[in-house]
Amino acid sequence: MKCVGIIGVGAYVPENIVTNFDLAKTVDTNDEWIRSRTGIEERRIASDDMDTTDMAIIAAENALVNAALDASDIDLILVATATPDYAFPSVACLVQEALGMKNIPAMDISVACSGFIYTLVTAKQFIETNTYKNVLVIGSEKFSKIVDWNDRNTCILFGDGAGAVVVSEVSDGKGILSFELGSDGAGAKHLAVCKETNTVTMNGREVYKFAVRQMPESSLNVINKAGLEKAEVDFLIPHQANIRIIDAARQKLGLKKEQVSTTITKHGNTSAASIPLALHSEIQNGRVKDNDIIVMVGFGGGLSWGSVVLRW
Numbered sequence: 001m002k003c004v005g006i007i008g009v010g011a012y013v014p015e016n017i018v019t020n021f022d023l024a025k026t027v028d029t030n031d032e033w034i035r036s037r038t039g040i041e042e043r044r045i046a047s048d049d050m051d052t053t054d055m056a057i058i059a060a061e062n063a064l065v066n067a068a069l070d071a072s073d074i075d076l077i078l079v080a081t082a083t084p085d086y087a088f089p090s091v092a093c094l095v096q097e098a099l100g101m102k103n104i105p106a107m108d109i110s111v112a113c114s115g116f117i118y119t120l121v122t123a124k125q126f127i128e129t130n131t132y133k134n135v136l137v138i139g140s141e142k143f144s145k146i147v148d149w150n151d152r153n154t155c156i157l158f159g160d161g162a163g164a165v166v167v168s169e170v171s172d173g174k175g176i177l178s179f180e181l182g183s184d185g186a187g188a189k190h191l192a193v194c195k196e197t198n199t200v201t202m203n204g205r206e207v208y209k210f211a212v213r214q215m216p217e218s219s220l221n222v223i224n225k226a227g228l229e230k231a232e233v234d235f236l237i238p239h240q241a242n243i244r245i246i247d248a249a250r251q252k253l254g255l256k257k258e259q260v261s262t263t264i265t266k267h268g269n270t271s272a273a274s275i276p277l278a279l280h281s282e283i284q285n286g287r288v289k290d291n292d293i294i295v296m297v298g299f300g301g302g303l304s305w306g307s308v309v310l311r312w
């Protein structure tokens with residue numbers, strides 16, 4: 001069986017920083033509440049003229065440079081997003097046109113915050129079966145356009161941004177060692193976009209309980225499937241939704257604080273972009289190193305979850 005992994009990573013976050021203090025001027029909240037309940041200090045918010053596709057394009061260009069590939073080397077584009085510019089055409093098709101990747105297949109995959117793991121695993125299937133060679137996988141979200149900025153329960157949580165990776169065959173023993181995808185539609189009502197207002201509604205407590213249970217369970221499942229012990233895990237890149245959820249998962253996996261990505265402090269919850277954005281940051285920080293065993297785990301609307309173990 002081919003080994004499939006990530007050979008290039010790119011990211012983009014908007015320049016505009018919105019702090020907790022900024023939000024406290026418009027809704028009844030404060031920096032202390034947001035920090036202690038979520039870990040978030042600030043988030044990036046895209047300007048009106050920048051949509052999900054614009055951010056996806058920049059992240060994709062960066063990933064291609066990082067992979068030392070040309071746009072013409074890519075033979076499939078997959079975009080994870082819950083906030084596409086349009087119902088159709090897909091963000092993926094708009095990226096294809098912008099980067100001049102003529103005629104290759106391109107599609108969006110909608111699994112909310114779990115979307116990046118789903119697209120990564122989908123890319124792996126196509127490469128393993130020799131269908132495609134280099135797959136561009138992007139997570140891009142402009143959540144700010146579906147947030148009710150008067151609802152303090154939700155507006156403090158989200159941010160905008162994009163992350164992209166190039167997925168290809170890698171050398172023996174490296175790449176994705178195992179994965180798990182799952183969903184539970186019975187929990188659909190807990191996290192949704194309201195039809196009437198087109199804004200996010202959330203039962204925070206229920207999503208919290210689900211995440212605290214599902215993130216460590218799914219992580220342990222993929223560690224076992226890969227034939228590894230949890231002590232062999234070097235680094236955890238969880239979906240960045242709440243520092244307390246991340247910390248609960250960290251403790252169940254027996255990891256130290258420095259073995260876990262917590263970019264939520266600066267980015268907030270960027271949904272499908274959060275894991276590739278965190279990966280990009282941790283590579284820059286030198287915390288993801290050659291041969292490391294990394295667990296990536298996402299959860300979100302659906303309810304849904306997904307995780308992978310990979311050797312970097």
Ligand code: ACO
Nearest residue numbers: 029033037112113152153156204205207208241242300301
């Ligand atoms: N500032 C100040 N007070 C607030 C705020 C705020 N921004 N928001 C809520 N409160 C108040 C509430 O009104 C409540 O007041 P009350 O006791 O008088 O009723 C009090 O604070 C406590 O509210 P809780 O909901 O109990 O707070 P909790 O500790 O559960 O934290 C939070 C809320 C942060 C939303 C938490 O439940 C959470 O993180 N849940 C998971 C969210 C998540 O992971 N979402 C994923 C989205 S992923 C995707 O697919 C899009």
